[in-house]
Amino acid sequence: MKLTLRIWRQSGPTGALVTYPLDDLSPDMSFLEMLDVLNESLVLRGEEPVAFDHDCREGICGMCGLMINGVAHGPEKATTACQLHLRHFRDGDTVTVEPWRAKPFPVLRDLVVDRSALDRIVESGGYISAPTGSAPDAHATPVPKQAADTAFTSAACIGCGACVAACPNGSAMLFTAAKATHLGSLPQGQPERWTRAQDMVQAHDDLGFGGCTNAGECIPACPKGIPLTTIAQLNRDLLRSHLR
Amino acid sequence: MQTLRLYRSTVGKKAVMAVTGVGLLLFVVGHMVGNLAIFSGPAAIDGYAAWLREIGVVWPLRFGLLLCVGLHMVVAIQLARRARKARPVGYEHGRRPQSYAARTMRWGGVVIALFVVYHLLDLTAGVANPHGVQGEVYNNLVADFRLWYVVLAYTVAVLALGLHIRHGAWSALQSLGVTAPRGIALVVATAICAGYLSVPAAVVLGVVS
CATH class of the missing domain: 1.10.1060.10 (Alpha-helical ferredoxin)
Known part of the structure; x- marks a missing residue:
């Protein structure tokens, strides 16, 4: 499937949305895997890859966090961005990806904020x-x-x-x-x-x-x-x- | 010191918002019930207004309301300014909050405040009223609601009040630490709108003349 991404790029005090058309995506890819694919192509072209936070990629660590079309973690309910799959988008969609926005969360680079x-x-x-030591009995x-x-x-x-x-x-x-x-x-x-x-x-x-x-x-x-x-x-x- | 620390916190400010809001809500309910006296004729509502003055509740009530409105507005402005500072750079692909009542709280409050100024000039001072005779509550009301633009302004203000209560009544409970079903606020808001709008509706339909 095809998607057009508009991604917030920022390396200094200000940034802007940059458009990246992507082809040959699998609907079974996760949102972050799509960003990996984009980054591979950016590196091959000699461009700076998009910085984004991620760690466990199984929805339990809290590292990933993207504003996807104005919705935190994207359109799926009770789902982190890493567990969001492309099948929830329509072929040909334009998707805007921005970092969390709040004064106490300064943008470090692109989509990465300091939390x-x-x-x-x-x-x-x-x-x-509590006194530490050996684990207390569960009961x-x-x-x-x-x-x-x-x-x-x-x-x-x-x-x-x-x-x-x-x-x-x-x-x-x-x-x-x-x-x-x-x-x-x-x-x-x-x-x-x-x-x-x-x-x-x-x-x-x-x-x-x-x-x-x-x-x-x-x-x-x-x-x-x-x-x-x-x-x-x-x-x-x-x-x-x-x-x- | 403790009280000051509480007032300075965002949670404390919301508590001030809630307590003053509940005070104003109780007044709004009492006012609405009083308005319904119009359905018992001129003597009933004029007598009710005279009785309120006789028992001496008018001025204490005015001071209480002024205090509630003042605190409610000061805290609302402080919280709104704080919210603006907390997100200096917004989203390019923004999305409005889903609850219409919640996102119109601030501007809806301004609409209500402006209406209250007009309302006091109209029916308390009498200067903006087409009849405008002190004590003749019934005649003042009927003279007002014979004008379509007064009915329109009144209806818009009552609906704004209803929306404000739709979010506010539930939100006040939440701010004071009580989780209540949102439906309660909808019932209260609907009842208040119906009560207030019944008066202009009665004049327009000729039930009261």
């Missing part, structure tokens, strides 16, 4: 203080099933940044809430639950992310299906932490 800001949020409170701390389920759903976040990219406010609240809810739902996370909510929201705000206005755009963008209820829980935890 260290998400690490700064985790450093501010996305952990528990040493009983966890109610419902709490375990909530924690697990939130822990599925791979930190790809799609929620920020899709948010009309450039907010990282879904990411922050997923981390806070993951730990805040478990017994091990209780001692630091209130300071965690305050410190993570503070870090989120200080990094220059926008505020959440409950537009809900992050939900279809999230490849791991993190629910909006996590944001409600973080809001509740933060308000409770101040009112206690």
Whole structure:
């Protein structure tokens, strides 16, 4: 199949979309394999290949992240860009590929952005203080099933940044809430639950992310299906932490 | 210190937005119920307005509303400016947010604010009203809604209010940490629109004259 790609190319402070027509693509290729094919041809022509982030290519690491036709990770629901296949496009389509756009995510090159800001949020409170050593017995701390389920759903976040990219406010609240809810739902996370909510929201705000206005755009963008209820829980935890 | 830290956070600002919004929503519901007194005739609605003044709720209510509107707008502007700064370079292939109600919150709010100014000049001060006699609520309303452009402006404003509540009522709960089904906000918004629009509809259709 044929596709015309419009890809954001940037090596300095500004960039532009560059058009690349591609022929002989297989519908069974992944989106990233298509970029590999493009890069091979660019290298053969002596041009600079398109820089893009990728690692596991099986949808579990959170490295890949592309804005495909204005949709984070492309048109398939609950799918990372690496797991998106060309069969979901029509032969002859024009596809625009851009990097995540947010002030705290500066573009490093082409489609690669620096997502260290998400690490700064985790450093501010996305952990528990626990004595280390040999692994505790699995049943040493009983966890109610419902709490375990909530924690697990939130822990599925791979930190790809799609929620920020899709948010009309450039907010990282879904990411922050997923981390806070993951730990805040478990017994091990209780001692630091209130300071965690305050410190993570503070870090989120200080990094220059926008505020959440409950537009809900992050939900279809999230490849791991993190629910909006996590944001409600973080809001509740933060308000409770101040009112206690 | 704690309160200041909360107010400075984006979550705290959303809580201010939610609490003031709920206050304004309660007023809007009360106002709508009061409006329905028009269906019981001139004596009922004029008497209701006089009674509100008698029991002395008018001025405390005005101060409360002014406070709510002021805070609601200040926080909205702060959050909107923050959002703009958070994405200095936009997408070439952009996509508008899918929820129409959510993406019209900011400009819809401006439309409602402008209407409120006109509405106060019209039915509170009376200067923009074709009848404009203090205390004759019934006659003022009927004189208003005999003019097609007043009906049009009123309808647009009520629909803008409905859309605002459609996203806002649900969003306020979410901001305060309560996850509610979105349908609740739709029911509230529809009921408020129906209640408010029943008055101009009654005048236009000649039920009230």
